[in-house]
Amino acid sequence: MPPPDFKLSRNAFGRLVFIDCDGRTEAAVVPVRAFPLSAPGERIAIVGADGRELAWIDRLGDLADDVRALIEDELVNREFMPEIRRIVGVSSFATPSTWQLETDRGETSMVLKGEEDIRRLGRTSLLIADSNGIHFLIRDLAALDRSSRRLLDRFL
Secondary structure, three states, X not given: OOOOOEEEEEOOOOOEEEEEOOOOEEEEEEEEEOOXXXXXXXXXXXXXXXXXXXXXXXEHHXXXXXXXXXXXXXXXXXXXXXXXXXXXXXXXXXXXXXXXXXXXXXXXXXXXXXXXXXXXXXXXXXXXXXXXXXXXXXXXXXXXXXXXXXXXXXXX
16 A cells, blocks of 8 residues: 555644645644544544545555554544443433443443433444533443443343
């Protein structure tokens, strides 16, 4: 695979700067995943501040290490989606209810407004939106402990 025909760097304000093959630059660009959950390392667009696509990346793994690191760092900061490891408890089986969770980012609580805020993403994954609009991911239902699955089953 040929190297991309662009370069990325950070400016003094920490924003990504895009430099195309002709040397034109555009500041404050952002990477956007086409399929953030099903193919997080593939199909990523570099988008300008005006929303226009500047570059397309088929696979992050094809990029030079420095460019890939800049994109991955920006995506981590932009896409806050904690992954639920364990459901410690729920305040009520009626909604709204407060859930105590262990996530990949630590312990937290969230308020589930209604069962409609739990969406299936295929056979084994769920996306749960809390009352503040934060999305929590359960990547693999089978990986949850028995107690967590039992609590979750009451809402599905």
